[in-house]
Structures are given as structure tokens and as C-alpha cells.
Amino acid sequence: MSVDLSQFVAAFLEESYEGLDIMESSLLELDSTDIETINSIFRAAHSIKGGAGTFGLDEVANFTHIVETILDALRSDGMEITPDLVNLLLESVDCIRALFASSQGGEPADQAVIDDVHQRLLAVMGQEAGNETQNTTTNAKDSAEKLWEIQFIPNANMLVQGHRPEAMFSALSDLGVIEAKLLTSKVPPINELEPESCYLSWALHLRSSHNQDEIEEIFEWVVDDCDLSIRPVSELPRSSESKRISVEFKPDPELLHTGNDPYFIFDALKQLGQFNSILNATKLPKLEALDPEKLFLSWTLELETQAPESEVRELFDWVETSAELNFTVTGDAPAGDAKVTESAQQPSPETAAAKPATAAVARPAKSAAPVAKTKAASTETSSIRVETNKIDALINRVGELVITQAMLGQVGAELADDERVGPLAERLQEGLTQLERNTRDLQQDVMRVRMLPISFVFNRFPRLVHDVSSKLGKKVELKLSGEQTEIDKTVMEKLGDPMVHLVRNSLDHGLEAPDERRAAGKSETGTLLLKAFHQGGNVIIEIIDDGRGLNTEKIRSKALASGLITEEQNLADEDIHDLIFQPGFSTADQVSDLSGRGVGMDVVRRNIESLGGNVSVKSKAGVGATITVALPLTLAIMDGQLVRLGGDTYIIPLVSIVETIQASEKTMSSIGGERRLLHYRDEYIALIDLKTLFNLPVDHSVQSNLLAIVEHGGSKLALKVEELLGQQQVVIKSLEVNFKRVEGLSGATILGDGSVALILDIAGIDKRSHNQQLVADEIFSSLSTH
């Protein structure tokens, strides 16, 4: 029976692209000791190869096979990782991506490039095969796996010093397979326990091909704070010598009077090996006959240990006289299922007493595993794939709900004022308040579904920085911070290109070449920091470099030459720096294929402003530059200022409002008879009467000089409005879906009463007023000339 595979192709491709991304990012952070990273690259390559084979993409499968072979050599044969090899592998990731793209009907992959990479991969493989024989003879000793016994007895103050044993164990587990045994003999009674002290010690067995130095290196930081012994042992005296001791332990009812406590014995037994106990409570009397000081329980204890039987018997020395003891010793390790039955059969007091002890004792030993796990978890987060339009539908629906809720809230408020309704109105009000809260929570949750960590954008930069800096011959260290900051998917998708521009600019113009840095007394390696964080309702992204900073003089002279500014203008440094966002501005001496063509920063600003954000630059000569991008969390919701214009309600995005003022007549100057400029804080800014601009009916009875000062693209505008209403969060609706784009409007929203309010688009208004001005000027000039 044949299965139609085509339905799986899309999912496979999506997974493969993700796999390639993982390979790429892992390759960039790869260093030789990090087996886990190599493994994750290998796994990604392996699944791509497997999938490609299944779906008949032989070219991809064959190519990936070679990559996989080399990766396998890296992880198991100790092949050396060199920067060249990493570069080659990165190139092969590109090739695989290209092959996928061409298989999807995209551009055909460049066969010459692929063949070249293919040949080089084969060459590496051939070399490796040659080395292997050599390795086996010369390095036989080192590469063979050995068993190491590590006694690790930390001093009590180790934790205070800030050392974490679990981190060391996780590092050890990267070297090989470890088995840890926790020793708790030094743990004092609880009333003497100092929570900040470490009473635990460990006996570890490490099976690894690494040598003693490498193991010692892990303990390098704590070596003064602990007793450490590391020695090779021949083989673990394991299962072959371990035996199973079973003890029937039937204490006298009076045992507790002798001052003995069975749990101490059990604890001691736990130290010796794998310990299970089965409680027998058959002799437990009825509750009314129960003497709390007597012991009615008995146990069957099972211990799997390497310790001699005598050592086990010793533990029972003190209770020998007051208990019935029965020792059985069997040679074989028990079948695994014995444990299962035991834990299932544990009822009654024993559980309560023994469990906390087990848990407390077991935790530190276990933590070695969780640490390793969290590392894995960060690469493969648990998720499901959902089509974005399903999520968008959900968000729309919730938007409706918010509007309906606001509507109900208004009705509820009106009812509350109505005396005829009485106490019912109050109950309604309560319900509505709850509804409001729930709706708001629901809205936030749904919005979060669309939110993705910004690492999706940041992840492409290690590669970009790697490639660009090697091309430019610069040494750059890229640091990322706040990658988990979440941002709306749509915003993120549109953020990628501007970010690439900004990062390239920093690499190209900001950071200096190594010798220039040395001359300036800086370290040769420049630092580029990408930082994301939340601030208010915004996501702030900073691109910080420690390069030469902006060249204020050069920008000024360029701006003068291109007529952007005039000689008389006395601009502050910040204003001059801001000129780099002007269209057609570039100070690069040479146009490189990276940046400097003069299309760039203005496009960046435009893109970011179209997302409702803004971008600014701060720079200090010789110290570096910081570019700050502020973006709204989401495009679907925004904070708006409601204003009244000619009887209608309009919304101005709150983010663009600088302030609202009541202007006095004398600050408004007129040119050519029309009032068109406002003298605002030492500058003249365009004054736009929105009603005139939109051809709305002008009601002369309303005389207000209420102005909203708004900012866009670094310039300010004063908008004349009739009345300021409230501020509220609005759900942005498109006008285009059923209508069309209207200049000066960015969309619409639905108010609490169900009516539609239009959202003003500041950039559009600016443009529109310019156009109207042009028309007016033409009329004016034609009138004056004739």
C-alpha cells in the first residue's frame, strides 16, 4: 500500500529549515569540548538526511550524508575542530538550504558552489580517514575509555563561595558517562543544620576517554575548598560482584524504648547501595488499641550492594537483641521490576517518614541530570505548530469580545444610574467587572500566543557577524542579551531587515580594524552588543558598539554639501547625528558591498516607523555608538488619544504625541494670510488644522486653540483639534480589507458604543498637508503673477 507523502512535505521542509538554523547557530558556538553541541548538530543533519531520503530529495540526502559523516567523526573519533572546518560546515549548511530552495521550485542552486563544497568536504573526510589509523596507534592510550574514581568532599563553605557542585557534575557528564553516589554521613541533625553549609560529599565514577588533567580542570575553581582525589580504576566492581542482601526485620514492639530508630538503620543502608524496603503492617492493631510508644511494624529490606555482608550486619548490632533478624544473600542483581512493586506497596507511616528523607538525600545527586536536561530543553522547546491565520482569527475574535465587553460595561453603567433597576444593577455591575477582568486576561494571553522571543531575529546575527567581520578583517565579539524578550510575530518579521542594516553599519562604519583599535589603546577585538528589553509598553532593542563613534564633523560637512542643512544652522551634536537617518545620506568613503550606498538608515527609520516605533542614535567619538530601536509590543493594539473633530471622534496614536497644549494666538504665526506655523519651544513647526485638511464642516462657534504636538520621522507637527476626549487602548482594524487605504488614516477601531473611530496616521497627514500646501502655493503664485 502506498502512502501519499505529499501532505508531509511542508512539515518536513519547515522542520528541515529549523534544523539548518540549529546547525548554523550551534556551529557558531561550537568549541571542541562541547560534545552536546556537536550532538545537536549531528542530530539535525541526521534528520534532514533521513527526511530528504524519504521524500526523494536525493541530492540533499547525498550531500547531507557527507556532512553527517564528518560530524560523526567530530563527535566520536575526536577529530579536531578548526575554524576552517567550521566555515566549511557553515558553507555546507548554505548549500543544503539552497538545495531545499531549488527543490521547492525556487532558484536553482548554484551547482559550482555545491560541487566545490562537496569536494572540500570529501577532502576533509579523506584526511580524517588517514588520520584515523595514525590516531589509533599514537593516541591509543588517550582515546581509550577509562574509568575514573573521583572522591569529592567539599568543605562546608563551598556553597557560600558560590560554587555549585551540580554545574561541575554537568561538566563532567560532558566528558563521559558519570555515576554519582551521594554520601550524606556528615549531615547533622536538622536542628544543627546550617542551610548555607554543604554537608554532602560525592563518590563519582566517570567513564571517559579524557585524561586526568581535563577532569581536574573542571574542579579547578574548587580545588582549595574541597578534598579531591581522582584516580583511574581498572573497572567498576559492579554488578558482577554486587549482591542482593535481603533482611527480614521484625523488631520487638518495645524497640523504640531502647532509643533505637529503624529509620537510622535504613538511612545507613541507603549509603551502602540500592535500597528498597517493604513495610509489613499486618500486626498493626486497631486504632483504639494502638500504643503510640510501641512499634507494630516489620520490614523486608532489600539491599543491592558491593559491601560485604558483615558491614550490613554491623548496622543491626544495636537492635540485634530487640528484633528478629533474618539475612538472605543472593549473588545476582535483582530484576528491575522489584523496585516498582516496592514503591507501589508502600502505604502508611513508613512513607511519611522515609520519603522526605529519600527526597532530601536524593536531590543533590539527581541535579546532575536535570542540569544536562535543561540544556537540551533550551534547544528543543516543547511546542505545537499552528497556522498563523488560526491565531489571527482567535485574536480578532477576542478583539470582538473586548468591544462587546466595553459595550456591556457602558450599558451596565447606565443601568446603575437608573433608580428603577435597583439592586439587580449592582449584581450586574459585579458580573461586568469580572467579565472585564477575564476579557483583559484572555486578550493578553491570546496576544502572547503571537509573541515570540526576539532570539528569532537575534539568531541570525552570530552568522552575519562571523561572515562580515572576517570579510572586513575585523575582530568582533558579538554579545546578545535579553534574547527571551517577547515581541509580536508580525513586528518581528518586519524587524529583521532593518536590524541587519543596523548591525552591518556598526560592523562596517562603527568598529575599527584591529590595528586602528590598538593605536587607539583599545583591545583588538571590538564588541557588538545586541540588547533587548521591555520598557513600558515597548520593546527596546539596542545595538551597542565600542567603535569609533559617529564622525560629527564629517556628517556635518556632508549634510552641508548635500544641502540638508545650512551653514547658519547651529546644530547640537545629537541633531547632527540624527541626520544619518535622512534619505540619501552616507559618509562611507568607499561604497562597499555591505553598506555605504546611502540607502540605509532612512529606510531603516521608515520601516521602523511603519511599525509604530522609532529609532535614534547616541554616539561618543572614540568610545562607540548606541542605536536604540523602540517598538510596540504588538501591532494589533495601541494606546490612543481620542479627540473630537467636527463632531466625529478620531484617534491619535499616543506614542506619537509629544504633548497637548492650549496655544496662545501670538505663538501662531501666519504666512501668506493662512495660519501655518507654531512657535513651539524655540522652533517653528507646521500647524495643521485637521478639519481643513480633511474638508470637514467648520463650525465657527467652536473657537479652540487646542493643539496636539506630534512627532514623526524626527520632525514635529502641531495638529489642531476641537476637544480632547479620553485615552484608551484600541484594537486596530484595517480599512483596506473592505474599503481601501485612505491617506492620513492608518486604520479604524470600534469604540465602546459600537461605533467606528478612525485612527490618524501622522506620516500620512504630514504628506497630505504638504500636497495641499503645494496646491495652495500654486494658486497663490498664479494669482500673484497674473
Next chain:
Amino acid sequence: MNSEPQTVETSSSNHGLANSGQRQYLSFLLDDEEYGVDILRVQELRGWTPVTRVPDMPSYLRGVLNLRGAIIPVVDLRCKFGLKEVAYGPTTVVIVVKVDSGKSERVMGIIVDAVAETYTLDLETIQPAPKVGSAINARFITGLVAQSERMIVLLDIDELMNSDELAVDFHGEETAETH
């Protein structure tokens, strides 16, 4: 300024050919004249509620309306057809129609005096529109049909609702310059 009338025309005539010979029309009244639209294009009927005016639009474009969360434009057909305007009353109806606008389907409202009837019409009985000069552009009319002594003007919704300022690729820049 206007876009692709041709595409729209072909799509609507295809419509006619694909049919088994009969089609249902919803008719409405405008100043005692009866007009009909393909009933399959009608999404719903609503009573008149005030709309939000959109700045700088021709007067027939009354504004936009909240249709369960979607923002839809509303056209006054009396005004569009150059008939005298009347105050909106309790029988005033907004017919919400689906308009094929080339790449996308848009939902729009048309304001009419009242809804009249639904008819099932034989396509053969539909006569082509005479080329008479009137405010109603001849290309908005698919045909005429006589029904119980009355003449019903059948409208081409796609032609009508994609014309002039309602056209999809009617650019904002152009608007600004024409004013």
C-alpha cells in the same frame, strides 16, 4: 483612474453562462424605482444605523460601519444614482453585499429605501439594458426585466461597487493631488 472593468465584466458574464437558466434576485426600492441584485451576493440586511464619516470622500460614500468587527464602507445608492436625497427612516435598509474586487472579496453596504421582493427569473426574460443617458452608468446594469407590470433594473454589483472612489487600487496620492 478606474481599474480593470474588463476583468469584472468577464467574471460576471461567466456567472450567467454557468447557470441552469434561472437565477434569484433580491429587489429593492429607490424613489419608487425597483432594482434587483443577485441574491447570492447578498450577505445580510440591516436597519439603518449612523455611520462614521470618512474625511474627503464623495457624498455618496456615507462612511464606514462596524459589521461585527469588520469595518465596511456604506454607499447611498440614491446619491450615487443622482436621485434626490431623503431622510433615513425606519424602512431604510442597508443591504450588505459581497463584492468581487479582483484579488479579494470585499464586503460593503448599500443604503436603499426599502427591500421589496425576491424573484426567480428565467435568464431568457432578461433584456439587455438600452443605452439611455442617465445618472446610472450603463455598465452598472446587467439587464432589465418586466415583472408584474413593473420594470426591474438588474444591477451588476461588482461593476457598481468597484467604480470610481471605491476602486481597490485607487491611490491615496492621487486623491491628494486632485483636491
